Amino acid sequence: MSAVDKAFHGLRHMIATGRLGAGERIPPEAELGEELGVSRGSLREAVRMLAALGVVEPRHGSGTYVSQLRPEDIIGSLSLTLELLPLPGLLEVYEIRRVLEAHVAAKAAARRTPETVRTLFSLIEAMEATDDPAEASELDHRFHAEIARAAENPTLASLLAVFRARSRKYQVFTLPEGPELRRKSDADHRVLATAIADRDPGSAAGAAEAHVTQTERWLRAFMPPVEEGAQGREKGGEADGALS
Amino acid sequence: MSAVDKAFHGLRHMIATGRLGAGERIPPEAELGEELGVSRGSLREAVRMLAALGVVEPRHGSGTYVSQLRPEDIIGSLSLTLELLPLPGLLEVYEIRRVLEAHVAAKAAARRTPETVRTLFSLIEAMEATDDPAEASELDHRFHAEIARAAENPTLASLLAVFRARSRKYQVFTLPEGPELRRKSDADHRVLATAIADRDPGSAAGAAEAHVTQTERWLRAFMPPVEEGAQGREKGGEADGALS
DNA sequence: CGGCCAGGATTCATCTGATGACTTTCCCTT
DNA sequence: AAGGGAAAGTCATCAGATGAATCCTGGCCG
Numbered sequence A, B: 001m002s003a004v005d006k007a008f009h010g011l012r013h014m015i016a017t018g019r020l021g022a023g024e025r026i027p028p029e030a031e032l033g034e035e036l037g038v039s040r041g042s043l044r045e046a047v048r049m050l051a052a053l054g055v056v057e058p059r060h061g062s063g064t065y066v067s068q069l070r071p072e073d074i075i076g077s078l079s080l081t082l083e084l085l086p087l088p089g090l091l092e093v094y095e096i097r098r099v100l101e102a103h104v105a106a107k108a109a110a111r112r113t114p115e116t117v118r119t120l121f122s123l124i125e126a127m128e129a130t131d132d133p134a135e136a137s138e139l140d141h142r143f144h145a146e147i148a149r150a151a152e153n154p155t156l157a158s159l160l161a162v163f164r165a166r167s168r169k170y171q172v173f174t175l176p177e178g179p180e181l182r183r184k185s186d187a188d189h190r191v192l193a194t195a196i197a198d199r200d201p202g203s204a205a206g207a208a209e210a211h212v213t214q215t216e217r218w219l220r221a222f223m224p225p226v227e228e229g230a231q232g233r234e235k236g237g238e239a240d241g242a243l244s
Numbered sequence C: 001c002g003g004c005c006a007g008g009a010t011t012c013a014t015c016t017g018a019t020g021a022c023t024t025t026c027c028c029t030t
Numbered sequence D: 001a002a003g004g005g006a007a008a009g010t011c012a013t014c015a016g017a018t019g020a021a022t023c024c025t026g027g028c029c030g
Helices: A003-016 A030-034 A040-052 A071-080 A085-110 A116-128 A131-151 A154-169 A178-197 A199-221 B001-017 B029-036 B040-053 B071-082 B089-112 B114-129 B133-150 B154-168 B178-199 B201-222
Strands: A056-059 A063-066 B056-060 B063-066
Touching: A003 A030, A030 A040, A040 A085, A040 A131, A040 B040, A040 B133, A056 A199, A063 B201, A071 B071, A071 B089, A071 B114, A085 A131, A085 A154, A085 A178, A085 A199, A116 A131, A131 A154, A131 A178, A131 B154, A131 B178, A154 B089, A154 B154, A178 A199, A199 B063, B001 B029, B029 B071, B040 B056, B071 B154, B089 B133, B089 B154, B089 B178, B089 B201, B114 B133, B114 B178, B133 B178
Parallel strands: none
Antiparallel strands: A056 A063, B056 B063
């Protein structure tokens, strides 16, 4: 086993067995490196791996701390790389989104509070009022995040947040057809929010699924089709510079 | 921005824009480090981060290569850390599994081939024949993976595979009640496989959801309850040495 | 007595240089 | 032409030194 692997698995094992608890500071590099039998450089590479995976967080001058190990910490690591997924994979993500958004919508409808309903409709009004595509995208994200929050499953909420972030990168609202798409999207949101306000899980699930399906259809229609046998590799046309 | 961040984002951008394609070898450390304006050490830390996330793969003596960027490459990175998730988070994962397993079961029922049905029943027979809990767990995994495969969504299949791997770490079949639980599990499998063989998506979804719910119930019943306000931190009892 | 501040100690961040291990390539020998 | 071995290329690892950010301690001042 390589030195970095030894440090990586050793450190992970210390966390898994509770020797290093959530939020705790791990020993200094020199000390831990000696204990694990690797140099500081190799240990640092292992720590960086765990940091990329959301397990630890180094703080300059202070120390390196184990994260809270909450679902969002672990799942959030996907957001760094999910945008590298080629288009065919993205369409598969949409199928997952469709199922899960329908589920959280139904659950939110069953568990909604008056505050949730108020928040949803105020976000809808803000969405309908703005002309800025970027702001509309941000409000759209918060609208769906609010529904996921109401479903009371943080793991599921963060998973959907990661998936949505991937979709947002394509910025369909900035297309020439953007305003038209946004009007349709706003209408979808009102149907969905109304179903939740009415405590109607079935309608909410249907509305959420239809909304995701609609978004997926736009993506298929307006995005460059993938050439056959091209190993799923994207060309350089990623609309990346505007927001990231 | 720190040197490692500069290298990490720079390298990721080179991949996102297609300057480095899937499967391609990236420039040598010395050359790439100079281009990105960081030392070899910092570049290596950034490369390790991307490796942990499934984006690149260093090969000793040969070079560092961009992965195929398939969904399983990206999602598979979760398997390294999902086992660190405390128990409360795991129960939230079960809710996601329940929804998604039901979906893939329904889809598999709609799209099944004779080969799929044959494979499922042969796995069931092997499961019923063995006495080894570890082998039973492995066959159980392959049974569900086959259903996910039949649903023709590799991203979803790998996501479910990661979730199942986390659950398997608890090894309920090795408990004193194991044999009894396995008989119930085997019966569930027959119901599910029969529904798929009958091309009955509704029954398949119901059977899959019931099966996951049953597993979750076992976990709640037999695993140590979490003490209130304990920040979800696990004690050292993880049954880790047997299989990993 | 309490708060503030300066300086030292601690810790991570980065760079440089050197050596070893592994893979690939290519040329020489048979 | 095939096989073997040397050489180049590349990642892996270690050691040492310096910089930067934070934390802590002790003394000073109000």
